[in-house]
Amino acid sequence: MKTKHNTLYSILDLALVSEGHTLKQTYNNALKLAQNAETFGYTRYWLAEHHNSSNIGSSATSVLIGYVAQGTTTLRIGSGGIMLPNHSPLIVAEQFGTLGALYPNRIDLGLGRAPGTDRETAEAIRSDFQQAAHSFPKELDKIETYFSVENSKAKVRATVAEGINVPIYILGSSTDSAHLAAKKGLPYAFASHFATTHLWDALAIYRQEFKPSEVLQKPYTIVGCNIIIADTDEEAERLSTSLIRMIVGIFTGKRDYVQPPTDMTNEFRDILQNPQIHQMLKYSFIGSKATVKAQIKEFIDKTQADELIAVNNIYGIDDRIKSYQLFSEIMKELN
Template sequence: MPTKNIAYSILDLAIVTKGNSTQQTIKNTVSLAQKAEEAGYTRFWLAEHHNMPAIASSATAVLIGHVAQATTTLKVGSGGIMLPNHSPLIVAEQFGTLGTIYPNRIDLGLGRAPGTDQETARAIRSDFMDAAHSFPDEIEKIQTYFSANNQNSKVRATIAEGVDVPIYILGSSTESAHLAARKGLPYAFASHFATAQLFPALKIYRDEFMPSAVLSRPYVMTGINVFVADTDEAAERMATSFIKMIVALLTGTKRESLDEACEMTPDLRETLEHPTVQQMARYTFIGSKNTVKNQLIDFIAKTEVDELIVTTNCHNQEARIKSYQLVAEIIQEINQG
């Protein structure tokens, strides 16, 4: 059992499921956030993606505000804002505004990837590659805009000055680990899809961490896919939509929506066990409450994480909410020893 309490949070992509409209998808995201608040989740993050018909979180800051309005205590933020797509000044103004409206409830997770294909990235910002290389400097600019000491600068984000919006470095490689450690910022690793460098990245971050004004010791979050139901078989059925989504990603097939669940056929099971799919889905936990509890105890022991950020991409909204509720129960039981 862990020697510290593990926080638990949600990463939601606002995925459009087959048979549902984008409007209903957003309503489902809000409903999930409200249930997450009731279940004791720490934060609810939304991710920026573009030119993906099945994902409704492209205007991430707008959706964050919508979710924050519908909840009262839950921290709401970005997992993340893909900073090379944006002007640091505009990001500071947007999140400074959110932090002013919802004090102490807004998180700003920042990533370097485009969250889309290269052609779309160029359509968003023609100098995307230059901005990506300038990622550390762009973060520095955002920190400056949020600083109360920026009042005498010629360029200011006045709505952000002195507003408490914690910054998190998101990453899927060791490069991001070096940066998060150097800046003394909390680090969220995208191990729900980028699994290969999880442990090297965590070691680098912890070994190189430099205390900062915002953080005295390393703080690690890891992304995981979790599907929990009353039985292993029901959880496997729920996860079939996710398996088909992975295959579409790996084959470059652009889907309009997330498929309905189906029986776990021999073909689907064989697909899940394919080395390429296994690599991407290594930190995916599927089963009954007891099955997943044992898996999570092992994962927490190996990673020594401070916080798990869970994503459950399935078709049925009720099953998804129930899965998150069961995950909350599992973590609470683990914390109680």
């Protein structure tokens, strides 16, 4: 199968806090990355929503989106995603309507149904979290209503959102949201940078069940992957040790700041062979530009994705930016 023409490429950022960095430095680095991404030809830069995790700075997602949008000019800035069960649809519509008015035609609203945190924190955010998660489709309908001009006659309005152009994307890490995105005729983004098991089923369901809508005539897929690209395979492997430690922290419940890279050891190689970790990092492309280019080409051919959204868990901002620069070169060459 041939690579489709012009697969777009984007960035998903968690505003990861590296060891020895303040939150202010972390946010400044997120902006610096976005500014560079703009010059590299990236389509969008999305920030995730996570809570109660010392190594992730993107908790107040809409605030960070505003900060990054203010410091950039053409790049689309959005949420990957807002975890809707954590929030009232009215407040989300007001926040993103405001952002859409401030930065016209540049704001994306990606919505997910997972909590982006542990059970206790989810309940601290919203006591009826479980109920809200089950009514995700209804909550999504409410957001669409608040953005519609027709809602101007309603009793309850998000006046700052009415008629504002903020496209909605459905995010998924299992097959549930694929059915919903297809039924609603909305673009679909799959979190295969960590949830690798259901990627193929989710894409197949979404494409088979897709119903055209006012916003989208045919299916549109965004697929996540991890990328760590450096001048040599050895250097990229070295940089990847920060990611390996981070993954181990997730499995052991000892979440820590992103650690500086160290030499790749046999111990790290053994960790990568652990079946759970191996599965989780299945769509992680690590190496020199030439090495990763071949892997990315195969990945695009298989997924037929309209867009790749890349995550990169590198300790240092300069290495992170360079990795994204090399990824953009790969995408330009493949396109």
